[in-house]
Amino acid sequence: MNAPLRRVGVVVMILFGLLFANLNWIQAYKADEYRNSDYNGRVQVAEYKRKRGNIEAGGTAFAVSKETGGRLRFLRTYPGKDKYAHVLGYKPVNIGDTGIERSENDFLAGTSDQLIANRVKDMFTGEETGGGNVLLTLSKRAQDVAYNQLRGNEVGAKRGAAIAVDPRTGAVQSLVSMPSFDPNPLASHDRSAASAAYNELKDDPQRPLANRALAETLPPGSTFKVVVAAAALENGITKETMIPAGSLYTPPTSGSPIKNAAPSICPESQVTLKEAVQESCNTGFAKLGVRLGADKIKEKARQFGFEQEDLTVGQLGKGGHQVAASRTGTISDSNGNPDPAALAQSSIGQRDVRMTPLEGALIAAAVANDGKQMRPYLVKQLLAPDRTTSYYSAQPRELRQPVSSPVAADLREMMQSVVTGGTGRKAAIDGYTVGGKTGTAQSGPNDPDHGWFIGFALDRNGTPVSAVCVMLENAGKGGSTEAARIGGQIMKAAIADGGGR
Template sequence: MNRPIRTVSIFCMFLFLALMVNITYLQFWHAEELNTDPLNARVAEAAFSRERGEILAGEGRDQVTLARSEEFDDRYKYLRVYPKPRLYANITGFLTLGTQTGIERSQNTVLSGEDPRLFVTRLIDLAQNQSNKGGNVLTTLDPAAQQAAYDALLSTVGPEGEGSVVAIEPKTGRILAMVSLPTYDPNDLATHDFDASEQAYERLDEDDREPLVNRAIQTRLFPGSTFKVVTAAAAIENGLYSSDDNVPSGATWQTPGTTGESNVIDNEGRFQCSPEEVSFLTAMAYSCNTAFAKMAVELGPEKMREQAEAFGFNSDYLNDLSPQAQSVYPESVEGADGSQVELNDAQTAQTGFGQFEVQSTPLQMAMVVSALANRGTLMRPYLVEEVQSAEYETLETTEPEELRDAVSPTTADQVTDLMVETVANGTASPAAIPGVSIAGKTGTAQRGVEGLPPYGWFVSFGPAEDAEVAVAVMIQEAPGKEIAGGALGGPIAKAVMEAVLND
């Protein structure tokens, strides 16, 4: 063989080997990633051409269908339908050709029938010459609590308002309600009229109120005075004070190392906070900013951050719905020379009542009070209760998972006592339920922008001695109303707790 032919032969051999390596990689190592990629057109068309599983909530007679597939007379054979669209849109998400969000995305392999747990079902369908049916996903949501949260929030903030409600079962981490406003109709996006679907998506995506954002897990704001329960927990856990002690307070406090009125912390006219010392019960019940600012400085930023992180700040924790925003207790700030330095006393003081750079999602604040309600043990929150076959046979049930002990049982009990006093005789009284001991805390967080109204927050759980539900309410916008965490958030939390306790 002459040299040119040998060179061409060797080159062709290398091309052949490269082709074989690429095919092997795509078919074996990269196949699963390609098959689960929502942008894979072939997979997307296949999903439209089979009977996708249902998304469900509730049990027995109270069970409701959040999403199902209906036969449709076109090339795709099935149309995805959302029977209660606006109520559950932020959880179910939507399914379009090439796009999945919410539970539709996170549980896609189950709903499409491709999950390994549905292998036997696929074999039976194949043997019977039937098309492959998807499995069902039963969520942890309590339909009564979800409806109560939606109705109460909508009536409070109005059709142009923005906010969120999250309710958790403290002992397990089961998410009982998750509402985000404004909402949208996923049926407008699931249509097989792709031009109409694209127009609907563009309209929602360009809306300044961001209806496609799940505020429960994707929006983080200053938590304001609801963060005082974290500061109180840190103070008790570190042996600084107990719930029976007096704590430093005062009508005003110039933050250490600062000058000028802009750095003066006050109590917004709450005269109960004015003495230089008040009881811890009074400090919590009347939400004394000066008291919690001083506590934070006494503790220092490291201990404050450690306590916040024990409750879940600066981490991810929800596995079955994404994306989620991390709640933040700042690790450092930029110094004068551009380097990262620890928070100073003035900045730490602001964090004591949920300002400066402390930011939280509603789910995170629900986790804080849920851990306190569970005597200090923080459970991983979850939304998927069961994976089922198409015939509703249970294939797998989610087991509750302990994340960590956020505080000791003694600390949790003492913070609970402070929060019960806040509902019984303080700012959180709008959440009171006759005959039930309720623990709660209000929050009205300044935005840090002159002229804009604050954010309203409310957190609570009940019954305080053996909690069945913990709730966080966040009010971002309520046009035409004066935002105050207790006045607006308290009745919403009460409605959700009553829905769970009376179920």
């Protein structure tokens, strides 16, 4: 055999070797991935052969499957449309699923190991038992109010979020992100139409697909003063301690003065810590933060939940919606050195401080619950297709204890003064003790400020019944006052609905 033919033979042998190796790779390592791919037509037909279970809240189904008579036998529909979209997610034919539809997919589809007895029975009966049902913690009334109040807010904000939790358990009572979207077109069996609907939402500059309650972090403004006040209470300062205030404060390393929202706010040279919280005294908290130091502020924020990167909201400690980490930032200069100016700005919730609405609700919930912060969750129960057997029932768990019971009591008193005589008056609820903290956060030199409110409600026995965070993005003047009003309405609805329990 001449040399050219030998070379061709060697190349052919190498190519056959590579092909053989690739086939073995696919069979040994990639088979399951290809078999279960969303783009595998046979898998899709098999998946839609079985009726998918319901996702329900408060006895009402908000994700159901209806028979079509077509090749894909069942169509996923969402009767609540935009109102529950960011909680439920969606289950499309040809694009990735999201939300509870994704995290509880196996149970809803009937393929979970928990439902193997149903599948074995089907082998003998020839039936296709439907998937299991997922029951959520949501209060239908609170969800309705949160959705309607956000959409109809009185300051014209186009983007925002609201979330409420039960401080005693961590059960999510409402979760709304604005703007929202209708998930029904995304679940269409017309793949071209579903893709077009998805692309339109994905390209929308308002980002309606974004879950702002869990995945958006923005400067929290004065709501962060609750964290700084907690650090102060644990470092020798009481709620009656006089702290430096005044109309202006220029940190040693900055020529940019910090001032209060209005000349009437703490113009005195000193105010009590309680007065500083009630009036939302920027100068007082800026000076207080510098006095405490960056390490104490950052550590207290971490104890409240800042910097946590592995938190999810679905079942307790297992899957669900991924939560973005809230951050305090470096609180230092460009060289990593201590910077009083950065610390002063951070102590009033500005500079690099970023927080999710969920974190805001969890801060308020911990204060209401004697310092104990419960792990948030959305999935209350998993029920068999025939609803006779429960495969999971949530058992509330403590996530952390950021402050002691005495410190929590002092924080409650100070936050209550914000509602009774400060900037949070519109959050008041007749017959309940309400505490809160408003926040106005600068977002850019040419952008309107964000409006925030975090708060809690206690019944006549002092039992916490709801905690909330409302964020109105670029709401401008009056944004925090409107956030407080909406927060009060959401908690009132959750109370009337038994908190969704």
